[in-house]
Amino acid sequence: MKRRGKNSPSIPASLAPLGHVKDITAQEVQAIQEKLNINSIRELVAAASNGLLETVPGITAVQIKNIKRAFKLYKTDDTRVPLWDARFAGQELLRILSLFPEVEKVALAGSLRRCKDTVGDIDILIQSTEADRRKLLYKISRMPQTESIVATGPHHFCVILRNHLQADIRLATHKHYGASLLYYTGSVPYNQYLEKLAGDKGFRFGPLGLTASQTGEYVAGEQETDIFRQLGIDYLEPELREDYDEQTYASFYQIPSLITFNQLKGDMQVHTDWSDGTESIAAIARYLSHTFPHYQYIVITDHVSGNRPNHVLPPVDVYRQAAEIDRINGLMGFDYVKKGLETDILENGEPELANDLLEQSDWVTASIHTDFTRDNTDRLIKACEHPHVHCIGHPSGRMISTRPPYPVNWDAVFDAAARTGTALEINSRPNRLDLNDELVHKAISKGVKLVINSDARTLSHFDFVKLGVSVARRGACGKKDILNTGSWKDIEAFKAAKQRLFRP
Ligand SMILES: [Zn+2]
Incomplete structure (x- = not known):
């Protein structure tokens, strides 16, 4: 921080927080105040948001960036990171901060605690005494994660981390x-x-x-x-x-309680080394039965296609894979592994695979993997109306920050899903989160059942379902809205209900 000169003006109390920003002197605060005619932080924020700081002579781009960071205005699409990354960084900070004896309690706050699908900065709240504030600031500035401190107020440290994320660390006393x-x-x-x-x-x-x-x-x-x-x-x-x-x-307040991860009884979209995954079915079954002991079943849903050359399971191999699943279930002593598949929804809305293949499958997820720009309402409805499709995978097709969702009349699709007893997926991959929170809320209000899946390709991906659970919670889902909180018997009943609709 720059030292105040001998004859420097004092910073007016109404703009005091501006004086806590790194490398901003009292003269510069005065220059900003005079040039922009502002007398409160509220006016400063408005001026900064409108690009007026740039008109103050002598204020550099770096200073403007620091001011914007200190007042949480430094946000563009590329400063937001996926919830998964922010959560990882936030939890790492929590671990370190909780080791400081001055920290009585510490928690995530802000959009990270609210589990928004992308997060602009990491908000953290620490409980400590006033007397420990200076010690804490010193320790936070020396954390290995700290790149620089851009602002310090009496109860606020604005930190830029080495991973380039911004952390806003605030202090509160017990009271x-x-x-x-x-x-x-x-x-x-x-x-x-x-x-x-x-x-x-x-x-x-x-x-x-x-x-x-x-x-x-x-x-x-x-x-x-x-x-x-x-x-x-x-x-x-x-x-x-x-x-x-x-x-x-x-x-x-009418929701008895929001869905939790421990209520899930299985993962219903899992890819193996039979297609584009890295692990064998046996390894996945062993891993999940140890790691997530509350799972009662997992559904293997390798992408089966005769149209694509790579990363898929050719339809002829489905029966061979089924025999391998029987062998593993035999060793486990019960039908832990279910025989599912993921099939493409064709241009006309039909699943790519023939009925006999779909019919013998325990669980069919149909997904759109082509034509991401056109309105896909008709394809999604047609897929719901197919008797052997149980679930629509990643229904909106969005990839966070790289591919927008295709246009869809969601009212019509949700009505079709509810009417035909077809589940929709909450795909938990960090860059998908599809359906998103808003659509989840809309879907369940129309009576649609949802399935929270990892869409895992490798063992660490199974943790993604915790993200999917966050999306479901943001969409106000209770246990009853999520099909895979039910036993496999419940899943069978869901399938049977759809079958009854199609019986002549
Ligand atoms: Zn897919």
């Missing part, structure tokens, strides 16, 4: 921890909703807690639940704290 966690988890519209509820009850809500508007007296703030209780509402899971109206928030 304010819950309020700060709630506040810094957001979202902004959800905080506005809480502020309104607080106002109606004669309170004010902020990171320092719930206070009486008249007297400023502290009412609650140690835990999030204390604040919810004082506001007269139920606890709302972080994944649902997005921009909804009051009625929608109220409807969320």
